[in-house]
Amino acid sequence: MRVSVPLHAASVPTAGPGTVIGVADVVDRGANLLARVALRAGRPADVVLPRGERCLVRAWSPYVRMQPAVLTPGDSGEVLLGVRKGPSVRPGAGRSPAGRPRSSSGWVQVWSRAAGGDDWSLLDPHRALRVDDAAAGRLVLSAAGHMAAGPLAIHVGGGRRSPVSTLALRGMSMTLAPAGNAHGVPQVEVRPTADSGFTLLEALRLGRMAHAETVAAAWPDVPREEASALFDLAVGYLRCRQEDVEGVVTWQDQVSPTAGTSADRLAIEAWLARRTESRGAYRDALAQLGEERRPPVASAGLDLLGALLSRLPAGRRDARRTALEAFSPYIATARAGALTAYTAEDPSRPARAPRRNRRPGTDVVEFRMSEGQISPVLGGGTGFESAAHRALNPTQPMSGELMPADAVLIVTLEDADARWSLARWLVEAGIVTQVTVRNAHAFETPLAELREGLLADALQQWSRETPGGNRLRLTTDSRDQESVALVRGLERAMEVGAQGGE
Template identity: 40%
Template sequence: MSVATAHVDIVAPAVPGAAPGTVVGAAEVLDRSNRRLGRVPLRAEISTPVEIPHEEQCLVHGWSPYLSVQPIVVTGGRTQQALLSARPANGKGSGGEESRRAANGWIRLWGREPDGQWTVRDPSDMATGGATAVSTPMGSPAILQIGGGRRRPVCTLVPEGSLFTLQPTEHRPQGPVEVRPVADSGFTLLESLRLGEWGWATVVERVWWDEPGVRGTPLFDLAVAYLACRRGNLERAGQWRQVAGNRHEDGPAWIDVLAVDAWLARRRGEWRDLASALARLADAGGTPLVAEGLDLLTAELARPPLEPRAPHPGEALRSVLTPYLRASLPSSLTSFTAAHPGVPQPRPPKRARPSESLPFRVERDTSATRIQWRVLSGPPVDSGAYAPVADRTLLPREPGLIISELGELSEWLIVEDEDPMVLWRLSRTLLDEGVATGVSIVPGRNAVAVALPGLQVRPAAALLADLLGQGRVRRLGLSVGGLRQELSVPDAAEAERILAVLLREGHRSSP
């Protein structure tokens, strides 16, 4: 018996500076039993259709390295577009105040000359693009070096002709400042690999194989290659080498192409090709653009040689890469601490702002993330290397779930928690076990609204206490009308007592 379905367009959240079609993340649709109905890429300014059962309430949630995605509920046949947005920042707690602190320091642009030497570029080369972020010049590999304050200088390899912004380490304004692309499909895939998000990685990778027009950018091409290597998929890695490897042999990513060549030769048992690739890598005297390449070479070199009696072909390369490994930092792009790009150091000296550099200040605000370049001794300028980047735009939520449409607040139990997936599972359990007759996701808040008419207090209290007992949450915020209470003890009797008080007194304090 066929089930009637309805068409829903999933729209990606707004990512400042993302060109149309850029893959900024991935999303999946879950039905009321938490069965996955589909996974789709999130592409800037492009909606992706899915089919869901008619009249079925489903959760759409997603992942993006650029922002935290707010889950929403859609209903088959009633919802035409699932407009995803950024989750509101949570400024509560001791960490919230600290995360508002700004980070400042200096930034320098280094370029690699044909002879292999690194030289500092004139600061005017760090022009701003359409997203008013730092841009790198065309024609050669580049490094953005960040220092200043009490932090040690960090070098990050970046591809040519790309826009980058800065992301301070959360709660540590004097800690490392991460260099990341404004919006790049390849960075999205690399971050999913780095964070172990294999499901999302598969969705993003599929775009590259299905649409040849998206190929050609270094990060996206390399991310697909390294994903194949990580999976041990020799056939797919070889196919990538034939399709995309040649276009990067003479560019900034050529060391990464050699790393893939070495991996293929090792897995195929091609001893001479492996020795040749490792020798060329050693002669290059550098490291791959992508941190996955550095990890890949390290893993391959640690394995025994293919011929036990033959000299290990990777010894020369090992001596080149060891300083980078000792100074490396967790990042999708190869990053390491160093006062000079050619001399990686685990603990380079902290120094005052060097010549041929630009000062920066990154403003942090929990309500709207903004990055602003400005001269520290004066006001922001309108053009040049200092300008505001962008504010994150929160798209409207699904109109049918606005809190104002829930009627009198005294008729609803509001349950709040920081993890929206916990709330979704709770809402599904309440409905599936018949404990509640109506549950709605509250947009703009990490909360669900449970209809009080028909609510079975004792089973509901047991479910809330069970969440705490399983360690899924540390505390739950409960409110009815204007009365609020916190549940932090995994005790069903205590949860029932709190609920009884809220139900009895909540309507009296309703605004």
């Protein structure tokens, strides 16, 4: 006799109902596979198992680590696959944190490219990005759909890391999350918040073909109006990996002709033409790829292009080969991941060794990692339109060069956590209206906008309540006597506050 048992997957923040977030395997005591099912967000997966058979449920997901569960059908009801406790390593990351997570900081930009266009354009971060605090330890970025007609590039740098551009489709919600340490440098991972297509592409990248096929089996049941563009694209790449020519032809008939980017579609068309020995179609696809000169969004497409490039006759120098060689810089600088990612000065300039500590002279959004968490600098839950989010997202380079009339108060504090706490408190309390990162140890705020009495009281309170040894120092870049006197008065107020707490 067999009974049905519902499996509930661990919750994945921001995953929409029905999103395939992983795969569960059910095995018996002899390690024989009894069932393999796709796990969907917010929906149980029903498995039919022999009554009384003691089973082990093991789940894989690229978003969370799920705790294995033991069940005996008939004796137990539904099964919850909770989040597994332990080091915060995402499955398949291929590395473990090297000791305690280290503090680090960085910046992020979002670029867009018009459909069919050649040039990348930088989006205004205050309009293009939002922050969603629902996902602890993740900074969620969403570019407004009307602002980007084509693909996006999430460009991340700073913190002694090489700047990396990660490609995404328009409308995809992306996250930045800590990803352990490499050579003592905290790494940042850029990926979709939760998307069935990313689940499939990640299984494909890791060689989990059985899991990839299980995820893809859910694709035909998704209504076209609800289908993820990345899911559509991922199924096409799976069919190529399976060497399923008929499957690719069927896939082309089922998906929108605008699925993915033109480079993704052309890579799949070139693969199909080569397998069907259609020389004319193959030549046309290669020529169009040469004109495209932009990599596919999925790294599987970059793999296909690499294979096509390597199979061209050695020494051949016709227009098609010359055009295909435009992809060589992207292939040479590619980083591991389901989405195409490459080291670059900016999305249009892939480079093997871009300058690590050079901050762009254009608008960026600052973020900070500490103790396994990541957050926007002075981030709150009200979006980038709030003063807290405007505070450390300056529209000027972080050079400290201001007009002489723009006198500022400079707050220097070596302890990063204390500096972060103080700056955030001052902004959120409305005591200052703007804070700008000056360098690695200081932030600044315009003297003209200071609420002097409130700031003096705040510094007194902060000095009383904060443990000693923080070495807070106030200075100004102005030589105006009134400005200097104001700063000295604030310093005295802070000293009085510290003495009052002794």
